Amino acid sequence: MTMDVEIISQEEPANPQFTVADLDIEILPVIYDILRSIEKDPHDSQKAKDSADTSQKILELKSKLESARAQINKLPGIEYSKQEQLQKLETLRQQLRLKKELIQKYRNMCTFDSQKV
Secondary structure: OHHHHHHHHHOOOOOOOOOHHHOOOOOHHHHHHHHHHHHOOOOHHHHHHHHHHHHHHHHHHHHHHHHHHHHHHOOOOOOOOHHHHHHHHHHHHHHHHHHHHHHHHHHHOOOOOOOOO
16 A cells, blocks of 8 residues: 555646636626627617627637636646546545554554653
């Protein structure tokens, strides 16, 4: 079992600080703006301007989606399949159980007093 601990610790991702909380994915406001600009009843004079604004917002949405994809690919463990992730999780749970047992054994060990010797 000691080999498993060493193997798992070597497989840790290079950037463990990046988490889901660090993702910057705010696309709903852009989608809302696009829908709102499409729903407007434009007059003939504003039609070209609104169309250009909508096109700009669509390009902004596209860039935000590309950015989101790039950020998601940075998440640790994303390269593993669901089965591999579950297997790693089970291995880590087994290691945790073994370590808890070792700690409990250590606590229950007989302590030697150096003063009695």
